[in-house]
Amino acid sequence: MPAFQDNPYNPNPITKMCIIILLGFTVFHQVNIYFEWGIILLISFLFYKNGLKKEALKNAAFFAAFSCIVPNIGIIKNMNSFIMMFFIVFVICRMIYLPYSAGKFFIRTSDVGSIISSMDKIKVPQNISIPIAVMFRFFPSFKEEWKNIKMAMKIRGITIKTPFSYMEYVIVPLLVVSSNIADDIAKAAETRCIESPVKKTRYISVKIKTIDFLYVILILVMIIGGVLW
């Protein structure tokens, strides 16, 4: 995994989450196309500076494709309505593309440690921060169990042809195994004193850098500018 935290171009997770919420406004208000391009290029630039060159290119290319297709959608007006239905998907994709791309940036460039320590920083209650931390811990073992169950079913000759029993045979062992894993994680966490009320120290600490201010200010300027244009 690349060292994202040391990178001066990587904003902290709190900032990225705020940006996603801010970009939600662009779904409901018309933003000038040039300013939208500005936002997309800014996100692409950040992708590039974080070492994800392919993502940077893909981000811009998809937006270009969507913004070319959607205004010209009238071309397909003579086709039958079923094909048109599929083109509506393009319009919807185009609409939610900005928050989607910010979300992708959040997921690809944040690691678990910094997400958890940033939740500490903004004082998210324990009731929410512990389940989120557990989710990151549990997901790999979930994938492993899923694979094992599928293999076991293949040996027994249960295929997707009988969907109802297939579902039963997947979900019952999965739930039983997961319940046991949950107990194990709880025991492990408790032996490490997760419940002690003292302030915890984290391996990774989240700092506020110049890029955080820049990112928020640039996005705000582009949204406000785009709405007022």
Add this chain to the structure above:
Amino acid sequence: MKMEKLRIKDLVTIGVFTVIYFVVMFISGVVGVIPILYLANPAIVGITTGIVMMLFMAKIQKPLAVSILGIISALIVLAMGSTYIVLIHTIIIMVIAELLRKKGEYKSFKYNMMSFAVFNTWNCGIILQIALAKDRFIEMANARNMRQEFTTGLLNLINYRNLVLVYIAAIVGAIIGAYIGKLFLKKHFEKAGIV
């Protein structure tokens, strides 16, 4: 009656079940690729996740458990690129679900079922945000001499009346899911000593 607080064991269980819930929801959401079935998505999710949620409710009979699961799911949807509408909508739904569950003292199947039915409507928020952005939608689709009846046909699909149908379908789907869940609880999990 004095209510117990959530302990670490319960919080860990919430985390684990959130992953299972989300994966099952995502797999059943694959049908949403086809535009018309997109509207049926909440109902299908209700049927498939019924087992997971009923086991979850049977395992943790304490306040706040269900709402934490819902809010974390909404946060994941938000992080994958959605609008703030989803989060606000989910918080409102979760308050109602929590109150319903409290009325049944977290034990009775009837109230748990009703609570799950309400809970399941949270993912209608994903469709709701598209309906709220309808003006924007028309503007985009109408940009270049789009045939008029086509645009009106679109509007007939995503309007408030259909949205009510989506909510009703979500509730019905959840009730079916809850009954399947009850069946499974009796058939498998009580014997295995999981509950």
